[in-house]
Amino acid sequence: MRSEFIHRLVSLAAELADSVPGGKTSSEELGPNARWYASSWQRAGGIDVFLARDGVERCLVVAGAGPEAARVPGEVVATGERPVKVAAYSSEACAALRALFPWTAPRALPKHRPSFGCGDRLGVATPGQLRGLRHTRAALVLAQQSVRELTLTGRSYAEVVDAATWGVFQEGYQEGFGADGDHLKTADEVRALLDAGATFITLDLSLCLGCASSLPEMPDAVRRLEGNSWELAGERLEANPDDLRGFWRVYGPTFAFIEEADVLCRQARGVGGYDLEVSVDETAHATRPLDHLLLATELARRGIAVTSIAPRFPGEFQKGIDYIGDRERLEREVAIHAEIAHRFGYKLGVHSGSDKFAVFPLFGRHGGDRLHVKTAGTSWLEALRVVAATDPALFRAIWTQATEGFPRAREYYHIGTSLADVTGKADVPDSELPHLLNDDACRQFLHITYGEILKAPAPGGGTLSDALQENLAQNEARYAHGLEAHFRRHADGLGLTSS
Secondary structure, three states, X not given: OOHHHHHHHHHHHHHHOOOOOOOOOOEEEEXXXXXXXXXXXXXXXXXXXXXXXXOOEEEEEEEOOOHXXXXXXXXXXXXXXXXXXXXXXXXXXXXXXXXXXXXXXXXXXXXXXXXXXXXXXXXXXXXXXXXXXXXXXXXXXXXXXXXXXXXXXXXXXXXXXXXXHHHHHHHXXXXXEEEEEEEEOOHXXXXXXXXXXXXXXXXXXXXXXXXXXXXXXXXXXXXXXXXXXXXXXXXEEEOOHHHHHHHHXXXXXXXXXXXXXXXXXXXXXXXXXXXXXXXXXXXXXXXXXHHHHHHHHHHHHOXXXXXXXXXXXXXXXXXXXXXXXXXXXXXXXXXXXXXHHHHHOOEEEEOOOOOOOOOHHHHHHHHOOOEEEEOOOHHHHHHXXXXXXXXXXXXXXXXXXXXXXXXXXXXXOOOOOXXXXXXXXXXXXXXXXXXXXXXXXXXXXXXHOHHHXXXXXOOOOOEXXXXXXXXXXXXXXXXXXXXXXXXXXXXXXXXXXXX
């Protein structure tokens, strides 16, 4: 960091000594592309703690002495009665924040409120996400990443948690947040992400659904459901012998994994200290409401308290674009799925939930407080919108890399877009590039190619990932503003905005 920047931090720390935190809420300039974040300023045990940035370099500043200051790693840049220490962004600095301010550490979500999950592939989206969502009724998940995303971005889950911690402290958000280890398919993945800080474990059952080699004997309790009927959202569900056999053939092999994961969560977090979601959304066919009901019944019988179940809804919930399908049928089935969730006391999970503006109202209507919506790549797309508007050359380099990597990226995602759908679309004047982020095909094209983009070399040296981080640091306010508006639109559509 520049010596001039360090000098300004020391002067600022001296000024703050006689002031009270909370009087300032926005970032303030400390020089060209340098600032400190007034919303982060906290006082603990006689020390002042706040965050600052010099270009792409971020730091934690501690002014004062004592045991609290000793917890923070870093370099002492001013001595005397009130020493000043500066710690560059690091896992150690984030751990120190969590030790000093427990509200910067993830925790289990409240059960009585709807919840909303935010993915952040670049590690800098939390401030904007919070500005759009902090005044809603939703409990927030701010460290959410799947194993697939971790592999493609080259990040560790601990890095995802650290990024959320830093963003939460920067915004002074003290309401608590969750950390979702998303789409975990094995017990080893569950263990690894719990160890890395996850408090919300999403089980992806796709490896064991319908696995004939691990199908156990149907329990008597399931057999005894034969002939039962349930009235749900004006529809009658009946369990005939064929339905029960079909359910058990598909879901029977999953319970061993669910039970093992639940034990691992209890061992790592204690009873009530975690959230467990069961996801069957990445399957070929829509989840039958009867199968959802039978799954919930069997989980309850086994004493497994899930936070949410995410069915596969009818129609298409493709990445980065609005809902495709029969909305009337979707609403009928959502009403039944939601009533099942209400009856059993968990939340209805909606995956690939970003940008589904056409159907948000019906989910909000039927889900109410029993709703968990998960978004991922939409924050990445908003970052690319900023790049398109501020650095056309960088955006065109990103587009070129996405074109080259699209065939590989498409192996990981189900989307309707092909390379032919976007060929030539970027052949527009620089001023029109941001409008590509409003085109469905372009959104999907850029949405799924993030892994190919981030690891690629940049024309001027370094990687495209480095260039993206530098651009977003220079345009930090613009990115946060875009995210704020985008997530407010999500919250408004879902009916999450506080009255």
